[in-house]
Amino acid sequence: MSEFLRSYLIVFWFGLTALLLASLLLGISVLVRPDKPNREKLLTYESGVDPVGEGWSQSQIRYYVFALLFVIFDVEAVFIFPWATQLERYAGFGLVEMGVFVGVLLLGLVYAWRKGVLRWV
Amino acid sequence: MSASLLAADLPYWAQALLRVLGGVVAVLLPAGTIVYVFLFKMMSFMQSRLGPMEAGPYGSLQLFAEVGKWLQKEDITPERADRFIFKIAPLVVLASTFLLVAVVPFGPDAWFTDFEAGVFYMLAVSSVSVLGILIAGWASANKYSLLGGLRAAGQLIAYELPMVLAVIGVIIQAGTMNLQNIVFAQNAGSMFGWDGLGNPFILTQFVGFIIFMIAVQAELTQTPFDMPIAESELVSGYMTEYSGFRFLTFFIAEFATAGVFSLIASVLFLGGWGIPFAWFGWDTMDDVDGWMNVVGPLIMVTKMMLLSFVIMWVRFSYPRFREDQLQRFAWKVLVPVSLVNIMITAILKVAF
Numbered sequence: 001m002s003e004f005l006r007s008y009l010i011v012f013w014f015g016l017t018a019l020l021l022a023s024l025l026l027g028i029s030v031l032v033r034p035d036k037p038n039r040e041k042l043l044t045y046e047s048g049v050d051p052v053g054e055g056w057s058q059s060q061i062r063y064y065v066f067a068l069l070f071v072i073f074d075v076e077a078v079f080i081f082p083w084a085t086q087l088e089r090y091a092g093f094g095l096v097e098m099g100v101f102v103g104v105l106l107l108g109l110v111y112a113w114r115k116g117v118l119r120w121v
Numbered sequence: 122m123s124a125s126l127l128a129a130d131l132p133y134w135a136q137a138l139l140r141v142l143g144g145v146v147a148v149l150l151p152a153g154t155i156v157y158v159f160l161f162k163m164m165s166f167m168q169s170r171l172g173p174m175e176a177g178p179y180g181s182l183q184l185f186a187e188v189g190k191w192l193q194k195e196d197i198t199p200e201r202a203d204r205f206i207f208k209i210a211p212l213v214v215l216a217s218t219f220l221l222v223a224v225v226p227f228g229p230d231a232w233f234t235d236f237e238a239g240v241f242y243m244l245a246v247s248s249v250s251v252l253g254i255l256i257a258g259w260a261s262a263n264k265y266s267l268l269g270g271l272r273a274a275g276q277l278i279a280y281e282l283p284m285v286l287a288v289i290g291v292i293i294q295a296g297t298m299n300l301q302n303i304v305f306a307q308n309a310g311s312m313f314g315w316d317g318l319g320n321p322f323i324l325t326q327f328v329g330f331i332i333f334m335i336a337v338q339a340e341l342t343q344t345p346f347d348m349p350i351a352e353s354e355l356v357s358g359y360m361t362e363y364s365g366f367r368f369l370t371f372f373i374a375e376f377a378t379a380g381v382f383s384l385i386a387s388v389l390f391l392g393g394w395g396i397p398f399a400w401f402g403w404d405t406m407d408d409v410d411g412w413m414n415v416v417g418p419l420i421m422v423t424k425m426m427l428l429s430f431v432i433m434w435v436r437f438s439y440p441r442f443r444e445d446q447l448q449r450f451a452w453k454v455l456v457p458v459s460l461v462n463i464m465i466t467a468i469l470k471v472a473f
Contacts, residue, residue, distance in 0.1 A: 010140060010234050011223055011242075017141045018219035022212045022370055029192045029366040042200040044263050045361055057264050066448060070278045073456070077285045080463065081241060084292040087470055095471050102460055109456065118452045119445075 065117045069109075076105050140233045147222045151380025151425055152373055153184050158426075159433040160376070167437050194365035199262065202362060206260035211363070211370035213253030218377045220246040225384045226301050228394050228417030229409040239300040240292060243385060244285055247340065250378065251277045254349065257371075258359035269358025272444065273349035276339055279451035280346075284336035286459035290329040290466045291322050291389050300388050305406055308395035319397035323390040328462045330390045332455055334431065337382045339447075341375065344436040348444050379429055387424035394421050 044051040083090070083098055090097075112118060131139070161183060165172030173180030198204055224243045226232040236242050251274060258270015292298055295306040310320030323330050339346040350358040360371050387393060394417030395409075403409050442450070 007234060007236065010137060011220060013137050013141050014144050014219045014223045014233070015216050017145060018216040019212055021145065022215050025192070025370075026196075026366055029194075029196065032193050033365060034193075034195050036195070037197070041197060044199050044201055044261075045356070046264065047356070054262075056259075056262055056267065066275060066452070067278055069452070070282060073282050074285065077282070077289065080286075080289050081292065081298065084289050084463075084467075085296055085298055087293055087467060088296055091471050095467055098467065099464060102464060106457070106460060109452075113453065118449065 065112075069112060069117070072108065073105065076101075143231075144219060144222055144233055147225065147227070147384075148218055148377045148381065149373075151384070151422075151429070152377035154426070155376045155380055155429050155433070157181065157184055159429060163430075163433060164437050188369070191366055191369040194368075196365040196367060197362075199362050201262045203260040203262065206256050207362070208367070210253050210257035210260060211367045211374070213256070214250050214374040215370050215377075217246060217249035217253060218374050218381060220249060221378065222381045222384070224300060225381065225388060225421075226304060226394060227421050228414035229406060230411075231394075231414045231417060232301065235301055236299065238298045240288055240298045240303075240389075243300075244281075244288065247284075247382075248277065248281055250340075250374070254359050257363070261359070261362040263362050265355045265357070265361045266359050269349045269351070269355050269361070272351075272355075273342065273359060275444075276342070276346060276349060276447060279448055280336045280339035280455075283332050283451060283455035283459050284340065286456065286463060287329040287332040287336065288389060289463050290326045290459075293463070293466045293470050294322055294325060300393070301406070304388060304393035304395050307392040309398045309404070311399075316399040317397060319392060319395070319399070321390065321392040326390060326462075326466070328458065329466075330386075332459050332462070333386060333390070334428075335455065337386065338432060338435060339451075341379050341382065341432070343379070343432060345439040345442055346447060347441055348447065351441065379432055380425055383425040383428035383432065384421060386428050387421060391424050391428075393424075394418065396420065 046052070079101070080098070083094060087094055161172045161180065173183040176182040176186045198207055221243065223233045224236065224239050224246075226235070234242075254273045254277075255270050258266045258268075258273065261267070291303065295303045297303060297306070307321050308319040310316070312318065312320050312324070342349050348358075349355075350360065352358075355361070360368060363371065394413070396413075396416075398404070398409070401410070
C-alpha cells in the first residue's frame with residue numbers, strides 16, 4: 001500500500017470506531033432495557049390518531065431545482081480550490097481568469113434568479 | 122510536524138489505537154461539555170431558572186444520569202418502517218462526526234491525520250450526515266419524518282455552498298489546503314509587518330468567518346435554522362419515530378458535531394492550536410517546542426468553548442426562520458456575498 005493510501009487508512013479506523021462505540025452502547029442497552037411490543041406501540045406515530053394512508057406519502061419537493069444549482073456551484077468550488085492554493089504563482093493572469101469564471105457563474109445565478117427559480121413556488 | 126512525537130517508535134497498530142482513542146475523547150468530551158454547560162445550565166440561566174441541580178453539585182452529574190436513563194428506554198421500531206435502514210441511520214450520523222474530527226490538528230505533533238487536502242476532506246465528510254438524516258426520515262415511514270428529512274436535505278444542500286465558498290477565502294490567504302499549514306500561516310504571519318499577534322484570519326476574513334458560522338448553524342440544524350426538527354410543526358422531524366438509545370445517538374452526534382465544527386472554525390479563522398510564533402522566536406513548524414502538544418489542545422478547547430458559546434447563544438435567542446426565507450437567505454444573500462468575498466480576497470492577495 002502506498003504511503004498516501006496508508007495515511008487515509010486512519011479515516012477507515014475512525015469510521016469503524018464510531019460504529020463499534022455505538023454498537024457497544026446499543027449492546028449494553030439491550031441488556032438493561034425492557035422489550036414489550038404490542039400492536040399500538042408499533043403503529044406509526046401520527047399525533048395519537050390511527051395513521052391514514054401510506055407513511056411514504058406524496059409530498060411536493062419544492063427544491064429539486066436548488067439541488068441542480070447546488071451541483072453546478074459545487075463543481076465550480078472544486079475548480080476554485082486548486083486555483084486558490086496556487087494564486088501566488090499565477091498572480092494577475094490567474095486573477096483575470098478566475099474573474100471570468102466566477103463572472104460567468106454569477107451570470108448563471110442571476111439568470112436563475114430572474115427566471116424565478118430561487119423563489120418558493 | 123515531521124515525525125509524530127507521541128507515536129514515533131510505536132508500531133502501526135499502536136499508533137492507530139492511540140489516535141482512535143484520542144478521536145473518541147475529542148468527540149465525546151466537547152459533546153458532554155457543550156450539553157452540560159450550555160444546553161443545561163446556560164439555557165436555564167437565560168430563561169431565569171436553575172436547570173438540573175439534583176445529580177451531583179450543581180447538577181454536574183446530570184449527563185451520566187441522562188445516559189443511564191436513555192439506556193433503559195425501550196427501543197421501538199415501528200412496524201411499517203424500513204427496519205434495517207431505520208436502525209443504521211443514527212450510526213451513519215455518528216460516524217460522520219468521527220470522520221470529521223479526524224482532520225482537526227491539536228498541536229504540532231498531536232494530529233490524527235495530516236492530509237494535504239485536509240480542507241477538502243473536511244467539507245466532503247461533513248455532508249455525510251445529510252445521508253444519515255435523509256435515510257432516517259425516509260425509513261421511518263412517517264409523514265412528519267419524511268417532511269423533516271426532506272427539509273434537512275434541502276437545507277444542508279443550500280448551506281453547504283456558502284460554507285465551501287467561505288473557506289476558499291482562507292485558502293487563498295494561506296495558499297494551502299493542509300490544516301496544519303493553515304495554522305502555521307496564521308501564527309507565523311504578520312499584519313503590516315507587526316507579528317505580535319500573528320495573522321488570525323478572523324481579522325482579514327471577517328466576512329468569511331460570519332458566513333462560515335451562519336452555515337455551521339444551519340448545518341447543525343440549530344435554532345434559527347431548525348426547520349427539520351421544528352417541534353411545533355413536525356413533532357420532532359426526522360427523529361419522530363426514534364426512541365431509546367438510537368434517539369440519544371442522534372442527540373450526541375448533533376452536539377459532538379457542534380463541538381467539532383467549532384474546532385474546525387477555530388483552526389480556519391482563530392489560529393488553531395497555536396500562539397503567535399514570534400513570542401518564542403519560532404520560524405518554522407519544526408522549531409515549535411514539544412510542550413505545545415500539551416498546551417495546544419487546551420488552547421483548542423478554549424476556542425471551541427468560545428465558538429460553541431456563540432452557536433448556543435444564537436440558538437437560544439432567535440426564533441425559527443420560515444422554510445422559504447431559509448432558501449432565499451442562502452441563495453440570494455450568502456452565495457453572492459461569498460463569491461464577492463473570494464474575488465476581493467484574491468485581488469488583495471495579488472495586489473500585496
